Amino acid sequence: MADGSRPNADLDAAIAEAEARYSAANPKSKARATSAAQVMPGGNTRTVLHYTPFPLAWGHGKANRLTDLDGHEYLDFLGEYTAGLYGHSDPVIQGAIGKALGDGIVLGGPNRYEAQLAEAICKRIPSIELVRFCNSGTEANLFAIQTARIMTGRDKIMVFEFAYHGGVFYFGSHGNPLNLPLNWVKGRYNETEYTKDLIAQHGAELAAVLVEPMQGSAGCLPADPAFLKMLREECTRRGIVLIFDEVMTSRLSPGGCQALVGVKPDMTTLGKYLGGGLSFGAFGGRRDLMERYDPYRPDSIGHAGTFNNNVCSMAGGVAGLTQVFTPEEATRLNALGDQMRDRLNAVARRHAAPLQVTGVGSLMNLHFVKGPVRTPAEAHPSDPALENRMGELLKLFHLDMIAAGIYLARRGFVALSLPMREPDVARFEAALDEFLATRGALVKSALG
Incomplete structure (x- = not known):
């Protein structure tokens, strides 16, 4: 492409717009972050929960739903980094x-x-x-x-x-x-x-x-x-x-x-x-x-x-x-996860997007990469500029999914919980489809 800086500029602009939308929609989470920073470094006591411009703060959870301090409800696809297998109110x-x-x-x-x-x-x-x-x-x-x-x-x-x-x-x-x-x-x-x-x-x-x-x-x-x-x-x-x-x-x-x-x-x-x-x-x-x-x-x-x-x-x-978490429930949930991963990869193929979803059963991760991902070196390339663009795409995806009422990790990690059912998977699938339909050209250009 003639202007090698253009994809980065477009990606930066998209992220800036998404972050501005996010900040405007979540004033109470923002205020909590500002207040917490007075007594905790960065307002944080668990690094993995931090993301920019500030993390959502939760008011309560029920089953596989979370409600933040501003009253927005989300489908919880993070599952407390696998610790929330039972959901929030079994x-x-x-x-x-x-x-x-x-x-x-x-x-x-x-x-x-x-x-x-x-x-x-x-x-x-x-x-x-x-x-x-x-x-x-x-x-x-x-x-x-x-x-x-x-x-x-x-x-x-x-x-x-x-x-x-x-x-x-x-x-x-x-x-x-x-x-x-x-x-x-x-x-x-x-x-x-x-x-x-x-x-x-x-x-x-x-x-x-x-x-x-x-x-x-x-x-x-x-x-x-x-x-x-x-x-x-x-x-x-x-x-x-x-x-x-x-x-x-x-x-x-x-x-x-x-x-x-x-x-x-x-x-x-x-x-x-x-x-x-x-x-x-x-x-x-x-x-x-x-x-x-x-x-x-x-x-x-x-x-x-x-x-x-x-x-x-x-x-x-x-x-x-x-x-x-009986053997029967373990089998059911992991089968649902296998189906979800297959469906998400099918969405990526349909859009010809450089996106791979890896994992086993109820645990999975989205990677913005062109080829298959089998080793850490393939998931985390040694080229700092490429790795940075992959991280920026995950940031944009994370913000867009939050705007769609779906919560997952900034790094693209997903963990299903036992309350999950097929309609929840379908909602995630639809949100990914919308992201690739809207942002697909940007994703492809960012990865060259």
Whole structure:
């Protein structure tokens, strides 16, 4: 094209118009952001919830609907980054948590719920023979890593580029200064031969390989079966603990993503929805690894945490896993997600748009890219200018979807909740169709 700056100028103008419309429509959210910034840096205490010009602030939620401070209602396709699996008002879970509150909180000892939740998890997740609770997925991954280091006597931990395993375990392109200074070895997700060679190089020093069976934060990138099979074989051969981070992915089948892919890790970490919507984390696995936490043993590993067995998360978790997120409901919701992803990709093909929707079951991510997306390198190109334009397209899409009454993550991430039904999917599909009909030429020109 003759004027290479023109697409960028058009995109910038479209975003400026969308942001002005957004600001005018949401004065109370804007005022909240301004006020909050007086006592919190940027008015924020959870970075992923921030987006420009300011984030919507919520007044209340019901089922799969959210209402912001200005009274606008949205279909919630973010699902609290997978933690909101049950929606915002499931009566079974609300009743269980209400009873737990009524019976007294912070009891300072074992309660009636924790063993019930442990039993339900052990029955559902193939790799978990014994389990312990904590307060977040971040903690779960920390404890699993330390378990592997203690039990193997080794120091190095293999993770994968662009992986996210919690607030102190983020391995994106720019890293994270908050990451714990462990002895990391970085593999490349879905690059089987490269990673196999790297394991061979460091194998005698590797305590664990920590991997998501679908990379979530990187853009809902499913693992190739051959990649996971190689990890399992190499870890078995070399005495390395294979840890599946299923904090996000345990919802993808009745037995988690590991049951879906047919690969059994040595340990599994959990979090998100399994506390019934309250703070929760868990780590578990092979009996011989987890038995070291038995306090009756003279060589037991101490594992503290004031709220590890808090009654509200335990009660909500039991009710959710045994009465609400049944195997049948897990199958239904993930089938709906597979159908939605297929329908969105069909919309993109119909418009000949450079848009790909990746994921598994009820989790998916939209990517403004021309070709298929299988690896993080394909989702996050090394060309800074191209990556910036992709990010700007997601910003415009996010603002337009909000204007259409649909809420999702700025990065294009979508997580379905159990209240979702086909008409909700159809509404998202129609909004995407409208976006591509209106903005399609701009999208194509921005990506060259």
